[in-house]
Amino acid sequence: MTTRWALEQQTELRIEVPWDSELRLQLVSGAAEIFGYDLPPARWLVFPPAHKFAVFSWTGATIEVDGSTDSIYTENETPMQSYLDVHHLLENKRDQAAKGASSFGPRVIVVGPTDSGKSSLSKMLLGWTSKQGRKPLFVDLDLGQNALTIPGTISAIFVDEPVDPVNGFPLEAPLVYFYGHTSPKGNPDLYKSLMTELAHSSVSQLKRHPEKQSAGMIINTMGWVNDLGYKLLLDAIDSFNADVILVLGQKELHKNLLSEFEGRLSMDIIYICKSEGVVTRDQKLRQWTRNSKMKEYFYGVSSTLLPQQNSIRFSDIHIFQFGSCVGVDPMHLSPVKISQDLVYSVLAVSYAKEPRQLLSSILAGFIYIIEVDFTSKRLWYVAPCPGRLPNNLLLKGSLLWSDQ
Numbered sequence: 001m002t003t004r005w006a007l008e009q010q011t012e013l014r015i016e017v018p019w020d021s022e023l024r025l026q027l028v029s030g031a032a033e034i035f036g037y038d039l040p041p042a043r044w045l046v047f048p049p050a051h052k053f054a055v056f057s058w059t060g061a062t063i064e065v066d067g068s069t070d071s072i073y074t075e076n077e078t079p080m081q082s083y084l085d086v087h088h089l090l091e092n093k094r095d096q097a098a099k100g101a102s103s104f105g106p107r108v109i110v111v112g113p114t115d116s117g118k119s120s121l122s123k124m125l126l127g128w129t130s131k132q133g134r135k136p137l138f139v140d141l142d143l144g145q146n147a148l149t150i151p152g153t154i155s156a157i158f159v160d161e162p163v164d165p166v167n168g169f170p171l172e173a174p175l176v177y178f179y180g181h182t183s184p185k186g187n188p189d190l191y192k193s194l195m196t197e198l199a200h201s202s203v204s205q206l207k208r209h210p211e212k213q214s215a216g217m218i219i220n221t222m223g224w225v226n227d228l229g230y231k232l233l234l235d236a237i238d239s240f241n242a243d244v245i246l247v248l249g250q251k252e253l254h255k256n257l258l259s260e261f262e263g264r265l266s267m268d269i270i271y272i273c274k275s276e277g278v279v280t281r282d283q284k285l286r287q288w289t290r291n292s293k294m295k296e297y298f299y300g301v302s303s304t305l306l307p308q309q310n311s312i313r314f315s316d317i318h319i320f321q322f323g324s325c326v327g328v329d330p331m332h333l334s335p336v337k338i339s340q341d342l343v344y345s346v347l348a349v350s351y352a353k354e355p356r357q358l359l360s361s362i363l364a365g366f367i368y369i370i371e372v373d374f375t376s377k378r379l380w381y382v383a384p385c386p387g388r389l390p391n392n393l394l395l396k397g398s399l400l401w402s403d404q
C-alpha cells in the first residue's frame with residue numbers, strides 16, 4: 001500500500017521497517033535527506049527489513065512510502081538545527097586549516113551512550129562536509145556495530161560523498177584492524193593498541209594526501225561510557241589527538257570530560273541533545289545487525305557477490321591469536337592449533353610479512369572455515385572472491401559465522 005506524507009519545513013518522518021519485509025520510498029517533491037544523503041527526486045529507494053531511519057526536510061517535501069511499517073510518524077521537534085550549527089563550527093575550523101592556520105582540520109570524536117545517535121550524527125556531518133567538496137577521514141571504533149566492515153574490527157576510510165542510506169559507506173580500500181571480538185571487555189589492552197595503530201595509519205594517510213588534511217576526521221565510538229569504557233574513550237581521544245569532542249545525550253559524560261580536559265584551551269567539548277527519534281536496539285536486533293554485516297561482507301549488500309569455496313593445505317597456513325587464555329599476557333601472540341573447533345570461525349587475512357607484524361598490519365579481508373579435513377590435511381573455507389589467499393598469515397578471534 002502506498003501512502004503520501006507531506007513534510008513541513010524542519011520536520012522528519014521517522015520510520016521502522018518490519019523484520020520480514022522491505023520498504024520502498026521516494027521523494028515526490030521538495031527536498032529531503034536521510035542522515036546527510038539528499039534523496040534523488042522520483043526514484044524509489046528500497047530499504048531492507050529492520051531498517052530504522054528518518055527522512056528530514058529543511059524546506060518541506062512530499063514523500064511516498066510503499067510497504068508496511070512497524071512505526072511511521074512525523075515529528076517537528078528535532079535537534080537537527082543544533083547538528084547543523086556544529087557542522088558550521090567544524091567548517092570554520094576546516095577553512096582555518098585550509099588557510100594554513102594548522103596542518104590538520106578538526107579531529108572530531110563523537111561520544112555518548114549506546115543508541116544516542118552517534119553513527120547517525122557522524123553520517124550527517126560527513127555528508128554535509130563532503131557536499132562542500134571536502135574528503136574527511138571517517139574512523140569507526142565501534143566493534144559491535146562497525147559501519148565499514150564486519151564486527152570485531154576498527155577501521156577508517158576517506159569519505160567523498162554522503163553515505164548511501166541503503167548501501168552504506170563505499171568500501172574502497174578501508175584501513176581495517178582486527179580485534180576479533182564484539183566487545184573490548186575481554187582484551188582492552190589489545191583494543192587500545194589497535195586504536196594506536198589505526199591512529200598512526202590514519203595520520204600517515206592524511207600526510208600522504210595533503211589536499212584532504214584540512215577536512216580532518218570524524219571518529220565514531222562505541223556506546224560504553226562508564227568504568228573501563230570511559231577509560232577507553234579517553235585512550236581514543238588521546239590516540240587520535242582529538243580536539244573536538246561531541247557528547248551526545250549524556251550530561252554526566254559531558255561534565256566528566258570537561259573536568260578531565262580543564263585548562264586544555266585547544267579542546268572543544270560540546271554537548272548536543274539526542275534525537276527522540278533514535279531507536280533503542282535490543283540484543284536480538286544488535287545480533288541480527290551483526291549477522292547481516294557478515295552476510296553483506298560475503299554476499300554484497302544486494303547479494304550481488306558470489307562467495308567462493310576453496311581449500312588450503314594445513315601446512316600452507318598459519319593462524320594466530322592474541323591473549324588466547326586467562327592469565328596469559330593479553331598481547332601475547334600464539335599459534336592456533338588446527339582442529340574441528342575452527343569450523344565456522346571467521347579469520348582475518350593479514351598483510352603482515354611475519355607474525356610479529358600481525359598487530360600493526362592492516363587486513364586484506366576475511367574468510368570463514370567450513371570444514372577441517374584431517375584425511376586430506378586441508379582446510380576448506382569461504383572467501384568473498386575467487387583466487388588464492390593473498391597471504392598465509394591469519395588472525396582468529398571469537399567471531400563465528402555461517403550462512404546455513
Ligand SMILES: Nc1ncnc2c1ncn2[C@@H]1O[C@H](COP(=O)(O)OP(=O)(O)OP(=O)(O)O)[C@@H](O)[C@H]1O
Pocket residue numbers: 012014015051052053054112113114115116117118119120121142145221222223275276277278279280
Ligand atoms: N531521528 C531518527 N529517527 C528514526 N530513527 C533514527 C533517528 N536517528 C537515528 N535513528 C536510528 O536509530 C538507531 C540507533 O542510532 P545510531 O546507530 O545512530 O546510534 P548509536 O549511538 O551510534 O548506537 P551504538 O552506540 O549502538 O552504535 C539506528 O538504527 C538509526 O538509524
